[in-house]
Amino acid sequence: MSNATAEIVQISIATAKAAAKWGNNALISPTALGYQIHLSANEPLRSMQKAGRSLDNLGICQLQLAGSGWSKDLQWAFYQGFCNAKRHDGVAFNNEQGAAEQLVQLAQCFxxxxxxxxxxxxxxxxxxxxxxxxxxxxxxxxxxxxxxxxxxxxxxxxxxxxxxxxxxxxxxxxxxxxxxxxxxxxxxxxxxxxxxxxxxxxxxxxxxxxxxxxxxxxxxxxxxxxxxxxxxxxxxxxxxxxxxxxxxxxxxxxxxxxxxxxxxxxxxxxxxxxxxxxxxxxxxxxxxxxxxxxxxxxxxxxxxxxxxxxxxxxxxxxxxxxxxxxxxxxxxxxxxxxxxxxxxxxxxxxxxxxxxxxxxxxxxxxxxxxxxxxxxxxxxxxxxxxxxxxxxxxxxxxxxxxxxxxxxxxxxxxxxxxxxxxxxxxxxxxxxxxxxxx
Missing domain, CATH: 3.40.630.10 (Zn peptidases)
Incomplete structure (x- = not known):
C-alpha cells in the first residue's frame, strides 16, 4: 500500500461482530486505518447502505473500499449511502472482483x-x-x-x-x-x-x-x-x-x-x-x-x-x-x-x-x-x-x-x-x- 493510499480512510468488511464496547450490534467500528463494517446477515445491502450514510455523517470526504468481500452490489450500496447532494465522488472502489470499471461507469451516470x-x-x-x-x-x-x-x-x-x-x-x-x-x-x-x-x-x-x-x-x-x-x-x-x-x-x-x-x-x-x-x-x-x-x-x-x-x-x-x-x-x-x-x-x-x-x-x-x-x-x-x-x-x-x-x-x-x-x-x-x- 502506498503512503498516499494509506492516508485515505480505509473501509473494510469485518468477519466478526463489533466489540461490545462499540455498542450492541454496532454496524461500524474503528480500525487503525479507518473503519470496518459489520454487515447484517439478513439484509446485507441495506446495512451496507446504512453504513455508507453513517460514514458520510461523520464528515469523511474520501475513502477506499479495502480488503476482501466487496461484491459489486455491496460496493454500490455503500456508494449510494455515502454520497450526498453536494458530493458524488470520494469513493475509491475495490477491484478484487473486477467490478471497479463498471462501478465507475455507474457513478458517472448516476x-x-x-x-x-x-x-x-x-x-x-x-x-x-x-x-x-x-x-x-x-x-x-x-x-x-x-x-x-x-x-x-x-x-x-x-x-x-x-x-x-x-x-x-x-x-x-x-x-x-x-x-x-x-x-x-x-x-x-x-x-x-x-x-x-x-x-x-x-x-x-x-x-x-x-x-x-x-x-x-x-x-x-x-x-x-x-x-x-x-x-x-x-x-x-x-x-x-x-x-x-x-x-x-x-x-x-x-x-x-x-x-x-x-x-x-x-x-x-x-x-x-x-x-x-x-x-x-x-x-x-x-x-x-x-x-x-x-x-x-x-x-x-x-x-x-x-x-x-x-x-x-x-x-x-x-x-x-x-x-x-x-x-x-x-x-x-x-x-x-x-x-x-x-x-x-x-x-x-x-x-x-x-x-x-x-x-x-x-x-x-x-x-x-x-x-x-x-x-x-x-x-x-x-x-x-x-x-x-x-x-x-x-x-x-x-x-x-x-x-x-x-x-x-x-x-x-x-x-x-x-x-x-x-x-x-x-x-x-x-x-x-x-x-x-x-
Missing amino acids: SFAKKMINETPEVLSPLALAEQAETFIRTIAPEGTVSSELISAEELANAGWHGIYQVGRGSSRPPALLVLDFNPGKDNSQSVAAALVGKGITFDSGGYSIKPTEGMATMKCDMGGAATVTAALALAILQGLNQRVKLILCCAENLISGHAYKLGDIITYKNGTTVEIVNTDAEGRLVLADGLMCASETKAPLIIDAATLTGAAMVAVGGEYNALFALDQPLATRALQYAANEQEATWQLPLQKWHQQQCPSPYADTANSRPVKGGGAGGASNAAGFLSRFVPNDGKGWLHFDLAAAFNNSANGYWAAGATGQGIRSIAAILLAETAAS
Whole structure:
C-alpha cells in the first residue's frame, strides 16, 4: 500500500461482530486505518447502505473500499449511502472482483442524473435541460453516432406537440422537445429498437391548481424522469448497447401567468384525442402524451417512459420503490426481473384498458385527471390509463415507470436528501436485454 493510499480512510468488511464496547450490534467500528463494517446477515445491502450514510455523517470526504468481500452490489450500496447532494465522488472502489470499471461507469451516470435533479430550477430551464442531456450523451457515445432535433416555443404548436406547448407557455422560458437519435451503426435505414421518453418539468408550481409551499418546495425534482432515461441510455451505451435508440425529453416549466393554460381548456392532440384540463397540476401526463406519440412515430417495438408523475404512486409503494405499469404483462414480468437483478426495488401497480375511462369529461374524450385532491382513488393507475391512449398496438412493448423512489425530501438512515438515481439501472438493463432479444 502506498503512503498516499494509506492516508485515505480505509473501509473494510469485518468477519466478526463489533466489540461490545462499540455498542450492541454496532454496524461500524474503528480500525487503525479507518473503519470496518459489520454487515447484517439478513439484509446485507441495506446495512451496507446504512453504513455508507453513517460514514458520510461523520464528515469523511474520501475513502477506499479495502480488503476482501466487496461484491459489486455491496460496493454500490455503500456508494449510494455515502454520497450526498453536494458530493458524488470520494469513493475509491475495490477491484478484487473486477467490478471497479463498471462501478465507475455507474457513478458517472448516476452523478449526472443526481446533479441535474438537484439543480436549482433557476439554472435548469427547459432548454438547459435538453441541451445538457444532449451534451452528456455525446460525451458518452462514440463520435458520429448521435444526432438530435430540438423543437421549442411556438414551433412546438406548429409541429402539433400541443401538450408540451400548453403546459410550458405560461413561463417566460420556452418549453422544448428534444429528440435525440443514438445510431451506433451510423445507418439511417436501420430500424429504431427502442424509444425512451422522459418527463422534464424543470419546475412545477402546479399552475392555476397551485401547490402549497410544502408541496412546491422540492419541485425542481419534477424533471427526474428526463434525467433518469438520459442516464439510463448513457449507462446502456457504456455497457455495450449496439442498437438504435431514440431519447425523447418533454421539457417545460409549469408556471402561472397571463399566458398560462387554464382549467377548462381543451387540448387536441396529434392523434385526435381531446383532453379537458380539470387540474393544471396533472401536467406531466400532458407532456408525456406528446413524447409517447413521438416515440410511436419511430415504430420502435419497445417504448419506456419514466416520470415523477403522481403522489398516488408514493402513497401506494412508499419512497423505496418505483411503480411500474404495463398493459403488456409478459414484458412487465421480465422488467420486474431485470429490476430485481439490479437490486432496484420496483412494484407493479394495476393497469387495464378500462383505466382510460376513469377521468371522464362531458366536453372532451377525457379529462386529464379527476377534479378532486390527488386525482382521487387509484390516481396512479388512472394517470397510466391516460398515457395508454397515446401508445401504439394496445400497449404492447410499452412500460411506464412512476418514479416514486427518485427523490427524498429529507435525509434518512439510508439516503441523503435529494435525488437517488433509482430506476437508472433497471431501465438500462431492460434496454440492453430487450433490444438484444429483438
